[in-house]
Amino acid sequence: MDISSLLSIRGASLLARRVVLATLFFLGLAATSVKAQDIEGKNVSNVEIRYNGPRTVDEARLRNFISIESGQAYRSEKVDNDITKLYESGLVSDVRVFAEPAGESLKVIYEVTTRPDYVAIGFVGNSVFSDQKLAKETKLKPGGMASDEVILSARRNIEEYYRGYGYPDVTVTHRTQPSETGSGVDLIFIIDEGGKKEIHKIRFEGNNTYDSRTLRKQMKTKEKGWFSWLSKSGRYESQELDSDVEAVLDYYRTRGYLRASSPGPRLDPVKNGKVDLVIPINEGEKYTVAGVGFGRMTVFKPEELYPALTLNGGDGYSSKKMRDDIKMIRSYYGSRGYADASVTPDIRDAGPNKVNIVYRVTEGSRYRVGRVNIEGNTKTKDKVIRREMPLKPGDYFNSVELETAKARLENLQYFSDVQVDGQPGRGGYRDVNVLVEERRTGSISAGIGFSSIDSIVGFVNLEQTNFDIMNPWAFTGGGQRFGANLRLGSERTDIGISLVEPWFMDRQLALGGELFYKDSQYYSDFYEQTNAGGAIFVRKPIGEKASLKLEYRLEQVQIDLDPAVTTLSAASPFGPSLLLPEDGDYIRSAISLNYVYDNRDAVIETRSGEKFDIGLTVAGSVLGGDVDILGLSLQGQKYWNLAWDSILSLNGELAFVDATSGSVPIFDRLFLGGGRTLRGFEFRDVGPRDPVTGEVVGGQSLGFLSTEYTVPIIDNVRAAVFYDLGFVNDGAWDPSPSDLYHDFGVGVRLKLPISPVPIALDYAVPIDSPDPVADKGGQFNFYLNYQY
Template sequence: MRRGLARASGVVLATAVFLGIGADEASAQDFEGKRVSSVDFRYEGDRRAVDEARLRNNIQLRAGSDYRTDTIDNDIRSLYESGFVDDVRVLAEPVGADGVRVVYAIVPRSEIVGVGFVGNSVFSDNKLAKASELKAGGALSDQMILDARDNLENYYEDAGYPDVLISHRVQPSPSGNGSELIFVIEEGAKNEIRDIRFEGNSVFDDRTLRRQMSIKEKGLFSFFTNSGRFEVDQLDEDLEAVLDYYRSKGYLRASSPGVRREPVGDGRTDLVIPINEGDKYTVKGVGFGPMTVFNEEELYPALTLQGGDAYNSKKMRADMTTIRSYYGSRGYADATVTPDIRDAGPNQVNVIYRVTEGRRFRVGNVNIEGNTKTQDRVIRREVPLKPGDEFNSVELDTTTSRLNGLQYFNNVSVSSSPSARGGNYRDVDILVSERRTGSISAGIGFSSIDNVVGFVSLEQSNFDITNPWSFTGGGQRFATNLRIGSERTDFSISLTEPWFMGQQLALTGELFYRDSQFFSDFYEQTNAGGAIGIRKPLTERTYISAEYRLENVEIELLNSVAILNAGLPPGTPPSLLTGEGGDYLRSSISANWVYDTRDALIETREGAKVDIGISVAGTFLGGDVDTIGLTMRGQQYWNLRWDTILSVQGELAFVDATSGTVPVFDRLYLGGARTLRGFDFRDVGPRDPVTQEVVGGQSLGFFSVEYTVPVIDQIRVAAFYDMGFVNASAWDPDPSDLYSDLGFGVRLKLPMSPVPLALDYAIPIESPDPVADQGGRFQFSLQYEY
């Protein structure tokens, strides 16, 4: 029989004994292209050390594929790089006329039966073992060991030991079975930062320069913010950030000999950063080297750094990115831009952008790797580039942004590489690392509206209703929520298909039940039903949506209404709530147009949102409520100096009855944590003269301005002013009965929640209704945006 043997260095000739059968010398090329009948592993050592499934995860060769020497070589290399094996041989045996059996003969890395530590005095072995997140038993790959070292270094650095050095060794176990992994630790001295100061700076003060750094002095909230702790690598990055700040303000030659650490005792240290500021430089002119694709007149208008400006390194880098984008949009994927900065007189420079244009490309293949759960089609539909398209490197950034926006992956890498189609093609290579997309949460909360409330939430943002085993990977969004409290009971279940019928059209279905007691002291409201909606993007910033909603609304009047009515003098009109009790079937359709340029949905810093919507409920849709509503909302955000945020928001809304009257649940209200914060929830509006309960109006106007200032990364303080009106008649925007309040608050980012908690105190300034003015009010809620 003919057999071949391959090693990581390439295919070689060999005389082998394969499973006890004699072999003749042969070339592995005799097997090239033959069908692989089976792929097996043979252990030469302890079989328990490495599970076979782990080994198979590191090879590409499979039964049924063709035998390729390139594949064999890659598999050998992959097995070595995995760290699970100390030696690999590959043997092949003919099977029939056209088949080949392949065996990977491996010498597994010895089993790690114990993990120990040497040199540690600050932390016990047990604490370090837990921090390493490493467990003995089985072979450990090099990557697993390196990850454990990283975990230990982070553990020490978080405790204020930035100079810790950790190495490792593997030694035979005293028992004679397996090996021990020993981490050798040089802890270094504890260094908590007491003070950061600068020397030689006259243009910018210490406070301004410290703001450019990620490392902070130890402060009052260090247990919460980790201030006072640092990594040596981060210190180097911070020094470069300080110097780049100088260069962005014109100080081209700013430099520093490095950071000094001056111990002050008790494990504390001062960081001293000498600065050589140099002179301020002005840009005399901006030019380009030779170009063929564009001329200077086409590129000049897009540049932010102009002649006469102070030199600015940030603007220069932004202009380089813009120039590359221009070329990338034309298919020049390899275009590079190099700045040539030349002296042009005293404290003046010329900036010349030299472009290496390269060749123009088309898209070859779109290659996707790393997606173990998410289906290829879910990723491909987010990629604007298709095979055969003109290559556009700008769309690589678009792809990265879209895939990150899905929140399915820990890391997303989108790049290009030469294509097998030929020299004028570039492949789009997408490498992703899956993250957990499902979550189950439960807890107890408290707010100024709900009082005490318990909640359970189950969400899966990468749901697949067609996959009954794992229900993941299809790119759908599933959520179910249950909230039970002293003032409410809510349950909802929803499913969204963002690409309905293969089109960028989101289809959402929802079922819900809501029993709300916090709307009023005189009635309880229950909503139960379902909704189905669609959403279609028009541009990157605008979309339209439409929804059909069918729900049963029950208004249960409490006994207090009847008691008050019974005590009225003869001939006095009863409470306005008297006719509101009962069941209503509300069948409605609505449509919205939305323009949204906000940079984030949570803690927005810049951008705007405009939302205009109309809704119609009527008997012609099968219900018994006939109303029409119009709502116009707007928000605008500005990120100002020192990362302060100025925001304004406003709303104008109307509701009218096309038949009969507008029921209490469709009327408009103000007051509470999200509108007029100086007034109780829904306590601004026309009031029932009998119960003194607000029964809502049919026209609403609201405006708010807020300014927040960062204290530390997790805390911002806010000052705000709110004003608004609610009028009884429809289509009546008269602001004569204007309510307003003034207040301040705190925005807290808590570790257990991605949404900041807003704590506000507001004082009414104007209140046409004296009943609504109850003095200063505390309000608190989660500060999410809609």
């Protein structure tokens, strides 16, 4: 007996590999009359790598993918993982693992067949695109090795490129051949281009109730247009077209046309490879719901579910409402631990153009949570993921909480893909499986830009959203947020560094701080403001959507007045300028408390939900400063997702500041004007003015309201129309809207590849200005359209 197990897999999926591994392992044991317990857990005396064929990969490189080491206990699971890693590395085409008894120990041998180098990449059958262009699309480089997965990805890249230019039937295969150099192989892609099919027009037949324009909006497939090179319109893809036809029919069924159907689309050739896409529609009759009921249930009573139904007796039939009600019923059951509950709608005629709907529920069994398994996190610590999981072992299994966990993990922005699901465990338990795919969470950016507020700006930003201060040199995986920035411009200098620990002491309590230096000349033509200091805060969630934030901020503020103010004051008939007392240095020591409720569906490009922020700020000598003020602010945002993915938003603020001793310094006073506020007016140009310099010195009461409506134009581009109004009053606690400023404007929201945050470009015109000096005509603003 010299071989106790033999493991060999060729290009199988991970699950298939494990099945084959287990089968071969036990077959090997049976063939040699060795029991599993005679091998599992035995000490490994030596790990050898044996080559089958040419030695094209260095042994040290292969050992990087092998976890079993001499002196360790033999574990078949480790062998499984090692084989998987070797295949995924692309370095080997075959692996066999032998475990040979060596006295009381085991000698483990990895027999590998290594892949040859790809000397060159070639193409056969391509007439539309050159070899050079296709080679670029493969994203492969000659002179290296590639796994089967990488080659398949290259084939898909080529096919996707062809489809983007109207070749939906393209197929790509590959083969290898010995290289003419005498070493290595050439990788040849074999291309069957198929015929060109670009969609010229999309037409419907039989649509009497809804016009073709309305139905085309339900489809992802679009007609070829002027901007097809950017929007990729005009593509013909059979799978997407099937979904589009179903979307059109569902549009009918959602509006009562229960029997709407289509025999399928057809293509009418036009010319030059273009086709008209024709979709026949059989609308049928419009139906109403006579009544809604439930089959036999034991967990819930019908009267418990009826109030939550959206489709009721007397309503027009709607497939969407019926799907929503099915989802609601399953959520009710899922929240009680019935993970396998299924709901089937039984639709039966109840007279002319009427139907009865009976929801028949198969309840299944109730489960508790077994294990919570996490995979795919190569950088992020397990605890960072586990603390976002609302389900813990022993809890009643709740399918609704699976969606909550998925949303929480996605919102971390650490992963490009998140999958959370349940699978049968032992007994009456369900295991929760979390599979994540890591993404880059760190970024360094540098550049030069132009701002509509502060002219030319050079910047350097360093950000790591998955920071770990306890992991030197790598500094990733701990779920902390670190940022450092430097901005240098003709009218500004900003330096800042910040760190936030969202789970301080492994509790749901965020602790953060920042250090900053800001020299701002763009606030005014008559003074320069410098802020230097730091802040520390704690934030505690209140339920799922709300939080309380307590912050302490200590900073030195310097107001450096232009000597021209003194000169103007001496010659002014109005007396000294209001700016003169502002000159000097201040110590501002302040504590603030904010209550935030945020139920938006997304932080960036919000479509629905609302956010409210109520804040109270106190600064004064009792805290060690020389600025004594009391501030109150109330901010709110509301979003509605309307037809054609348009978005209507409402944004408002009411703020007050008052001095508890002395006067409110200019850096704590309130202003409007510029991007995100009154966009038809210049930055900080709305508010009480200094009669000597004509400079706005700010007020102590502020009100602002803005409504905006955006519609998609093409991917990542939205058009906007907006209306703003607001006031800034000189006195504290004065919400009187007697002096209202209004503006109206249009804009564009661009989501560029270089930035995940949309860029806003706006042009607004004042409609009414109580202060004629503030009306300087139309204003152009651009800024990052992103607000926390």
